[in-house]
Amino acid sequence: MEEIIGTTDEESSTYNSIMELILPKLRSLRLYELPELKSICSAKLTFNSLKDIDVMDCEKLKRMPICLPLLENSQPSLLPSLKYKRAYPVEWWETVVEWEHPNTKDVLRPYVKFG
Template sequence: MLKLKTLLPHWLLPNLQNLEEILVDICYELVEILGAETSEVEDKGSDALIKFHLPKLRELSFWELPNLKSICSRSGVMVCDSLQLIQVFGYCDKLKRIPPFVPLVGNGQPFAYAPPSLTIRSWKEWWESLEWDDHPNFKNVLRFNPFAG
């Protein structure tokens, strides 16, 4: 049985610059989607952010990932202005944060920025359970579109 904990490690991303969709379902051991090795974080220092560049990524969809805790490492930010949709549905209760984003141009700060076309789709209960401690204004720049039900 495959016990995959991280779907895409940071070192693999340079080979995935044309990746447009990440759709993951029914993977019970998966903990994070985009991951950085502990040594990478230590080498860069505790305050350094690891940037996950995915310039063509348009969609992230997750279903039945009961141990998924993060889309990207706690020390990481996503650089993907093309991202249009994040869908979270069905047993992803441990996912409590939307990762910060860094614009392709600008000062590089991930606070209160989201790709211009990004919409989050999920159940209202999940959206309300998200934690915003690190970036309290981030929720205000995200568009949420709840599933009916």
């Protein structure tokens, strides 16, 4: 699997392609041992109730489209519901090159458990 939420060629070429995907009831995002995964989806993902994120052994995943709420200074902040974040290997975390907001990685890093 290379992409979790994909679009057809016809959908991706139209003007009305999905820009944001809101998943208000999603509580857990767990991605385990998906060696060919490159993308969760091309849209910005908004989770209002997300409690935990686990990304383990998905080393080709280079884009994390997770949209965190923004503070008044336009910087991302943690979701109040997000309690558990885990990533493996640590090298994968360091190589994720595209985040929805460029500072998302810095906001999450102190709270992520590796391993």
